[in-house]
Amino acid sequence: MVLLVFTGVHAQHSIKLLVKDKHEKTPLAGATATIPVLKKTMVSDSLGRVVFSNILEGNYVIKLSYVGMEEMETSISVPQVDETILFLEEAEEHEEEVIVTATRISRTISDIPTRVETISGEELTEKGNMKPGDIRMLLNESTGIQTQQTSATSYNSSIRIQGLDGRYTQVLRDGFPLYAGFSGGLSLMQVAPLDLRQIEVIKGSASTLYGAGAIAGLVNLVSKTPGEKREISFMANGTTAGGLDLSGFYSQRFSKTG
Known part of the structure; x- marks a missing residue:
């Protein structure tokens, strides 16, 4: 008796x-x-190489991932002629950045040696809705800053930083001194928060950039x-004494201008 056994080999x-x-x-x-x-997974070695063994002929979808890189999906035909080189591209990360202009140049807050709040x-x-038309409430929330009313009739107020008199605090608008630096008697009621994007505060001497008026620090109102x-x-603001004022703000971008 002869027994023949055939085995298929792939x-x-x-x-x-x-x-x-x-x-x-670079690898x-x-x-x-x-x-x-x-359901096979491999990790590239120190030279960036990946080898899958014992693979049958056919087309296979391979997914690649790496920390900080965009995921990639490609198709490989087996058997291969040569080693396949795959390139991964760096993933884009969108992080919230705070840009400050109180140092004359717009830079991210992490790149500035001076502490800027x-x-x-x-x-x-929120603070603007609680007390519209008065930015004093915003400034009083920050430690080391105090707004002091200097006139009961005009509601003028000065800004004291770290206990120093208001005349040593410089008030800026978009990086430029208000009223050529004579802003100690400015009525903060007249600074409507409608067009304010942010308020920047530097505590401590900034006289190198802004002169003697910034010995205590400065407040920059950014539009x-x-x-x-x-x-x-x-x-619209109204007072019990019958005072009424109306402020408006309008902005629109026209091509590259606005």
Whole structure:
């Protein structure tokens, strides 16, 4: 008796990948490569190479991922002719940045050696709604700052920083001194918060940039810039003495101007 046994043998192949940074053209060690249909996952070595063994002929979708890089998906045909080089691109990260202008140049707050405190966003809107037309409430929320009323009739107020007299505090508007530096008698009631984007405060001497008027520090009132959408705001104030004032703000971007 003769027994014949036939066994089907399928050719086994390998998938070889080389993972690199798209811009630096350097190998990426620790990149994760996955073949979902086979449920196989490999990690690139120190040279950026990935090898999948015992793979049957066919087309396979491979997914690549790496920390800080965009995920990538590609198709590989087996058997391969040569090692496949794949490039991963750096992922874009959108982080909220606070831009300050109180140092003459607009820079991110993390790049400035001087400590700059900012009041902006929801805090500015919230305090503005609680007491419209008066920015003193905004300034009083910050430690080390006190607004002192200097006139009962005109409601003039001075800003004291770290206990020093108001004449040593410089008040700026978009980086420029209000009334050529003579802003100690400015009525803060006349500074409507409608067009304020943020308030920047520097505590301590800033006289190097702004002269002797900024010995105690400075307060910079930064105006809004026109956005993509048109903005219209109105504010009316009334007093028990019969006083009434109306303020308005309108902004719109026209091409590159606004």
